[in-house]
Amino acid sequence: MMRVSLAVRPRKKPTIPIEAETITPASFLEGAEIQVWRGNRELPLDEVFAVTIEGAADRPEDVEIVLSGDTSRMKRVGEYMDAGRIVIDGDIGMHCGNFMSGGVIEIGGNADGWLGREMQGGTIICRGNAADYCAAGYRGGRKGMTGGTVEIFGNAGDFAAENLAGGTVIIHGNAGDMAGVELHDGTLIIKGDCRRPCGNMSGGVCVIYGIAYDMLPTFRKMGTEIRDGREFLSFTGDIANRGKGNLIVKDCTYQD
Amino acid sequence: MKVMMNTGRTVDQGANVENKRSVAYRDETSTCFMHFFDMMELGIDEGENVLVASPYGRVVLTAAADDLIKPGTIFVPYGPYANHIIGGETHSTGMPDFKSTEVTVDATDEPRRTIYELMEELGGLPYDH
């Protein structure tokens, strides 16, 4: 096992983002010098982090990376990660786990926007809140997340699981506006409340255990079903879009 | 009183947008258009000042009655006064909530400030040559 500890050093301009897509288990195997970017300057990893490496590994599965300190502006950590483990003690910046295909990312604090964007596999666990576009897609693309699991223990921002095309997204708290918008396939579970879920949905499943506020008028009510001993309302839609998705909600309100 | 603040372009705002030091621009962008009923509830008349506050800041505007405005909402022409109390949240779309900020409106005796006074409050230095 290799354990890599990265402790953020104090920074003069702490809000200028750092782009660190090089922080993945695989890159520490190669032994090459790892660079990150602060704005338009490329810097060696150890200028930004105090780096401690214990043990050794010859495959990414055996690498664990632990980030500590203020990592809230560190973007793209774990991008394209395919195996191994990244543990983030605090908050993490945007695009954590983009295109991830395997392994585990565990975030102790909050995650900024686009957590697990276009994720293909693996697991992301966020103990705090996730900001907008959690498990979503890219501008202009037709497919968002296609596989794997994202689990948020806090709340999610707006456009959660936008363009979801596979995999499972579980939000234990509330989701914001337009969760599951353009959902094609896969499963979105929201344990709390949300607003205007699943607009333009064409397939897949979304279950909301709380209240769906401002439900869209273009979901056809199919009846009720029992989940965990409680009665839920079952809808199909979005009929604005020839949609065949299933939207199951505990309760809902409309903008009438 | 809690209301939803809408902002937008108006002819008078646009006609003076290249001359922000003008009284006309200041007067237009510091006007709080609201329904007569809401003004009655606040106990104010046309031309009196109101204090409009949001979690991001507070600003004094001059009330004007407009029966096109729905009760429970106010309209403030797009400009520095409205922006003084709008947050930087864009829902990750790049676009702030210019048309839907929840604010409180109260009657006030405080005077309305100039644009440069607003800018000074935010750390700017007026230029008035």
Add this chain to the structure above:
Amino acid sequence: MIIKDTVCPFCGCLCDDIEVTVEDGKIVATDNACTLGTSKFLGDHRMKSPIRRVGKEWKEISYDEAIDYTVDMLLDADRPLLYGWSGTHGEAQCVGVHMAELLKGVIDNTSSVCHGPSILAIQEVGHPGCTLGQVKNRADIIIYWGCNPIDAHPRHLSRYTRYANGFFLENSFRDRKVIVVDVRKSQTTNLADEFVQIKPGCDYAVLSALRAIVRGKGDDLPRTVGGVQREQLFRIVDLCKKAKFGAVYFGLGLTMTAGKYKNIRNAIELVDELNRHTKFTISAMRGHYNVYGSNEVNTWMTGYPFGIDFSRGIAFYNPGETTAVDILARKECDACLIVASDPAAHFPRPCIEHLAEIPVVQIDPYANATTAFCDVQIPVGITGIDAAGTAYRMDGVPIRTKKVLETAYPSDEEILGSVYARIQEVRQP
């Protein structure tokens, strides 16, 4: 001297039939222009020379000193933001893109707080549109949604829609129907044949409902949607399907409200659906006279219309992350060059608070709210009045604006060209 067929550099209508009267080196009158255009042509109180803030004082400096300051500021920055651009010509915008590329900075234009969401929607579903003349000559139904042209684009109705006769419409006022959809009554709603008043924040739901009706699924809808009776929605769909040519124009009432670009996407998909029955188009009511040009220039040079981050050398685009309001509100830039716009008047408060903390240079003919946050401001000629150049109308038609006044002010293009040349000396020897 009267100069005919002058192009108005105010709004996206880019009217090119203005007559400008120039006497003694000043514009004294305009003909055909609206209130907005006239005020711009007759504008006064220009800044005389570049200024620099020194402590609590303003000091006049030379153009060379101002350019030096700008160059140093930009070269020192880790993440410079180059913002504005919609109020200047394509030629200047091109220099801006080259500069952003060489500096590895972020370049964004005012569309991010205007029709940026419309662009995001177009990137998801495309854009069935047309030039304004197509509407003038053919459209028998016009829908204004979330916009108020009487105030923001005063001649739109007379040149292209309500009052404009065309090849296939000899009596426009009689033969065209105008529907206005908005959350509030306005001057424009008074001119409508039909006004649809919807509750704030309900545009998306109403658009979804209309799509369902066009698809013949209206019976599944509730009785009212977003404050609108279902019967009214049916009536509107019926009018649209019966039309020979329909045109939707939308404004910030759709781009700025909850859901932002998803509202526009829904509107575009409604128009797509209507095209299965008749001819329909949809277009954005663009604000600044050349905001569309800044999108065009950015696109052909970088691949993206706005919000482009060159920090890593290659162009990266992600509005919401690489757009000016987000970058400023999140304090993610450490210097800002502002060209032809006034963010201190038009941006939310947290953005302005960050502008106060970082070095700022502004290139603009007038003192404005942003001046208060500048370290240096460089006055320039007004594009379309004392400098000629290219602008793109709201429908993508490029028009060359004229130079009608002779002044000593350098143009945006010249100032930016000097700054770029100096940056090249350092970064590309």
Add this chain to the structure above:
Amino acid sequence: MSEILIKNAYVIDPISGVNGETMDIAIRDGRIVEDVGGGAEVIDARGALTLPGGIDSHTHICGTKVNFGRYMSPEDMRAGRTARHGYMHATSGYSVPTTYGNSYRYSRMGYTTLLEGAMAPLEARHTHEEFLYTPLQDTMANALFDGNWSILEAIRDGDTKRVAAIIGWFLTAVKGFAVKLTNPGGTEAWGWGKDVTCIHNPVPNFEVSPSEIITAVVKANEMLRLPHSVHLHCNNLGKPGNYTCTMGTLGLIPDLNKKRQTLYATHVQFHSYGGSGWSDFCSKSEPVANVVNMRPQIVIDMGQVMFGKTTTMTADGPMEFNLYRLHHDKWSNHDVELETGSGIIPVLYRRKNLVNAVMWAIGLELGLLVKDPWQCIMATDNPNGAPFVRYPEVIALLMSKKYRDEEFATVHPDTESRVPLPAIEREMDWYEIAVMTRAAQAKALGIVDIGKGHLGVGAEADVAIYPVRADEVDPAVDYRKVIEAFGKTEYTIKRGRVVSRRGECLVDGNNTTIWVKPKISEEYNMANDPDFIAKFDRYYTVRMSNYPVQDEYLKRNLCIETEAEL
């Protein structure tokens, strides 16, 4: 005075009648000369294949529609991104790259001249602006006349001279190079959401048919003595069974010009479809190629499709809407008042899709079945059939039966019963490829006389040196070497300067825009025609005085003046 001497070049220069001769090429101040002094820069070509600079006579690289293709496709822009380095600006995009992306990628493939296939006159300024940022190729643009109201009216009135006069006015105003008809009449019908279904179908409200438009404009084009012929995108693009419409159209064309063809029919692959629907869709390349073989007045380009992702864009608005209804992806449309239309959608051509596989085969069949390579130009209608970076593969497919067979084995199995491709043995040689990629283009466009497409003394020194020994490599066997060689030149020389070397672009570039100006008598000068002016003022939304493209947009340009018979 700058001088270059290319030594030991293995030259194929069809226009000059050179087929595989090892020789030296002397260049002075941008032109080919007899010889140069001892101080000349020497480039040793070491026997490498040396051709005149490549010419693309039908591509979409600059202008409103192309830029909208970029604008709506941030996902396409994620591919092909490069950072600024040296003289090269940053680039983005795969199927619709940025202007610099287009210019650099064409340059590394040895292309030095490009014709933008479709420019809406009202938006011509935009095309010219983008030309300024396409620095490594000379540029020119076809102006669209398919739905031009004044022309439709003049045709209805039977006044061909007036048709010519109007075309002349517009071409000069917009600094266009040639006359383009895209789905003639169909784009006007699309103004009402309709289309024309065959060449004899009248255009709503104008009482003219596509066949009348085509024949009148072809005559007018010759009256104006334009260097290029009419450039036609036939009606009914992409519809099963459209080959009859295509053959009917080609049959309309008389032989009116001794120097070149009378009609250039573009992307004929998309117009050579049999079947009554998608279920019995099949190739009709043979009858179409036969018509071309019998009619020397016709030149076509292939419109080859290659498998993969791309973006389709055309002035043919109704066709794009039909395509959108098949694909359900995003769709853009842009109608241009009084003139034309356009549409854009992204597509993915799949090997395992029967229709796509048939399309792929048809393009190659046209290339192989048209006997005279001067009559069939290699092109993909970039980016409609495929982005131009796929040209090297298209060339290799034309040169190697082995490669074709290997590819054929990977496509939908039913393709075999729908296309004649597997039975075609022909393998093109280097000379034929040189014809199909530059010489035929220069001749068809009528730009040989200004020094394009050949290496004779006096020609523009546009030269492409490819890293392949044509006398040693057998393209039918070593087709991989062909693909590699045509993908990246050893040297690309533009107007006597080395502009790219092994894929690196070395200069900022400074291109020339070529346009035409027919000299027309005062009697036919539309600028003085009261009816033309009145209609212009009434129906356009731009003032007539603001319409013409100003000189500022042509930094460096070459105007070809013609003596019109008017």
